[in-house]
């Protein structure tokens with residue numbers, strides 16, 4: 001039944017709006033009391049599929065440019081269904097040699113794809129936020145160890161706050177991870193030389209000297225407002241010189257490594273101590289999919305293994321218990337959709353997809369520059385295009401309110417989704433085209449719809 005509904009649903013994704021608010025009334029059908037006597041499996045699933053295919057946000061279609069939303073390639077989706085079919089417990093080798101082996105294989109493939117040394121440790125996580133928790137927990141262990149404290153057994157009590165330094169590009173999820181780890185979200189200090197948040201390297205350098213290098217540097221590879229990145233080689237030099245930890249947030253930006261056109265942005269990634277990336281963004285596998293890579297695999301087992309013991313499998317030992325390398329215990333076999341999609345399309349397929357998104361983004365940038373009532377606010381470097389609506393005759397002080405209102409209207413209209421953000425004090429649109437189905441026609445529609453909805457607002 002689900003398989004039967006899938007074909008027409010997926011085939012129709014390109015035509016339907018991203019969201020049709022008139023269908024939201026269906027959400028009431030989800031409610032009601034807990035049934036005493038159930039409806040039976042067929043009736044329950046039929047109901048769910050009918051209301052789901054109508055009321056869902058069709059964000060895996062080609063025109064959801066809000067936040068940073070990927071999609072699911074056909075192979076990834078089928079791999080995900082297989083994960084549910086087989087229902088593996090992927091935390092322990094003994095429970096699933098299949099899931100364990102698949103995880104080891106895909107982590108190896110991903111390291112190759114991103115240009116990371118094979119010697120790095122890795123673990124699949126539900127998201128980039130949890131990959132931050134994984135990498136930064138290892139950083140926290142390393143940092144506390146310099147004070148002679150085993151933080152896994154003693155905790156942080158008695159230690160000073162752990163200094164975390166970044167540029168103004170730092171993502172909120174880094175702060176959230178630090179907050180979860182008991183380090184506190186406000187320990188992040190940003191060093192920015194302008195209101196776009198670009199790194200002030202000299203200021204960070206001076207502060208690193210002051211704290212004797214006992215600090216964590218967070219480099220951002222692909223920020224969510226403009227796709228801008230910190231200079232990783234310079235930050236790696238800084239980390240090396242001061243003996244600091246270098247963590248890279250490459251949630252989607254790490255895919256820059258796939259194309260010769262953008263690979264320079266990811267140069268130096270191999271010098272990081274920990275790297276965060278997402279699968280449910282540019283890899284186009286279904287939610288929930290993230291990866292954490294850590295230079296020193298032993299630190300992962302010290303941080304997450306039982307009793308703080310380092311459990312180090314031999315390099316060719318396949319009996320890895322992935323629940324000793326990350327924050328989860330029981331977990332699903334999230335390697336399977338990744339395996340299926342990488343096996344299906346290969347490095348070439350992904351390079352072609354990334355380059356198509358670079359072209360689509362540049363095309364959108366061109367359209368914005370040519371439109372008299374749109375203003376491009378940052379160069380298009382990756383797969384994010386930052387601009388605002390700026391028709392003639394509207395004074396600067398009214399533009400933020402106008403763009404916020406236009407953002408609301410765009411989501412209510414539903415044909416194309418893009419969200420607003422704040423960049424250098426301006427309310428802006430920052431669509432991110434990274435769904436495998438997206439073509440130039442989809443971003444052309446975004447421009448048309450925005451101008452169509454904006455025109456009556458200023459009349």
Ligand SMILES: *Cc1c(COP(=O)(O)O)cnc(C)c1O
Pocket residue numbers: 068126127128129130171173174222223224249250251252278290
């Ligand atoms: C999306 C994103 C995150 C958080 O990822 P989740 O998978 O939503 O937890 C972190 N950093 C950047 C740059 C992102 O784009």
